[in-house]
Amino acid sequence: MSSLDIFVATSIVPxxxxxxxxxxxxxxxxRNLNVLSLNSHQELKQLTDKYPxxxxxxxxxxxxxxxxxxxxxxxxxxxxxxxxKAQTLGIINSDIxxxxxxxxxxxxxxxxxxxxxxxxxxxxxxxxxxxxxxxxFGFDFFFFDRSFINVWYESQFCLGMPFWDYWFPLMVLLNxxxxxxxxxxxxRHVIHPTNRDNSFFLFNDYFAQEIIMKIQKNEIGFGSxxxxxEYHTLRLNAENKxxxxxxxxxxxFYDGLSKYxxxxxxxxxxxxxx
Numbered sequence: 001m002s003s004l005d006i007f008v009a010t011s012i013v014p015x016x017x018x019x020x021x022x023x024x025x026x027x028x029x030x031r032n033l034n035v036l037s038l039n040s041h042q043e044l045k046q047l048t049d050k051y052p053x054x055x056x057x058x059x060x061x062x063x064x065x066x067x068x069x070x071x072x073x074x075x076x077x078x079x080x081x082x083x084x085k086a087q088t089l090g091i092i093n094s095d096i097x098x099x100x101x102x103x104x105x106x107x108x109x110x111x112x113x114x115x116x117x118x119x120x121x122x123x124x125x126x127x128x129x130x131x132x133x134x135x136x137f138g139f140d141f142f143f144f145d146r147s148f149i150n151v152w153y154e155s156q157f158c159l160g161m162p163f164w165d166y167w168f169p170l171m172v173l174l175n176x177x178x179x180x181x182x183x184x185x186x187x188r189h190v191i192h193p194t195n196r197d198n199s200f201f202l203f204n205d206y207f208a209q210e211i212i213m214k215i216q217k218n219e220i221g222f223g224s225x226x227x228x229x230e231y232h233t234l235r236l237n238a239e240n241k242x243x244x245x246x247x248x249x250x251x252x253f254y255d256g257l258s259k260y261x262x263x264x265x266x267x268x269x270x271x272x273x274x
Contacts, residue, residue, distance in 0.1 A: 008143075009092075011094060022051065036055050038072045038077060077091055091142045117144065120136070122188050122189065132188065134183065181270065204258075234253050
């Protein structure tokens with residue numbers, strides 16, 4: 001066990017940007033983080049020997065029926081972290097390279113005693129780039145004290161799929177706990193092409209349903225200034241192909257809702273720059 005006693009969970013993707021994923025997970029281990037990767041039995045055959053610094057956990061329950069990919073449920077990552085004895089836990093996307101020192105992570109441990117620590121990655125074109133751009137739309141790292149772990153309920157959100165990174169800090173805020181948005185250049189990500197498939201819209205709709213339920217019932221005023229009254233009509237019209245631009249209208253609603261949540265997170269989280 002490392003001197004820092006931090007366990008972080010991820011899911012390494014076989015045959016995909018493996019040089020980046022190796023450098024990323026190795027950078028965590030070099031900073032005394034204990035690395036867990038959840039993967040199916042078939043994936044483990046391809047990964048175990050290539051990543052000796054990673055503690056692999058066989059996990060055959062995946063989101064393949066939803067996404068056509070064997071992605072891991074966030075709930076299963078949390079379960080694997082719950083089984084450790086570490087006080088400080090985390091989830092990081094498997095292609096995020098860490099530049100921070102062990103002292104930097106000691107500061108993160110201190111912050112997790114107050115609340116969830118999360119933040120955006122720094123996008124760079126090459127690993128050697130000194131400068132980059134902070135992702136304005138997503139979050140790639142999360143650290144928290146194990147006392148927070150029951151904040152997140154069983155869900156269909158999956159690592160590598162959209163919107164779980166909004167839901168994750170939002171649940172902390174809705175439980176009247178502190179979320180700390182960490183603005184730093186220490187979590188780096190090499191830009192690569194991405195494609196939207198049907199799973200993007202599936203998770204968009206799932207996210208909308210989850211958020212609307214929270215808007216309808218919460219104690220902190222979340223959603224009080226966002227109109228959800230049209231959602232069910234827009235969704236029904238899209239399902240039955242009613243009215244002109246039925247899909248476009250629903251997508252506009254999704255887009256507006258995700259922007260609202262992102263703004264709410266920014267306004268309600270404590271911002272710390274390191």
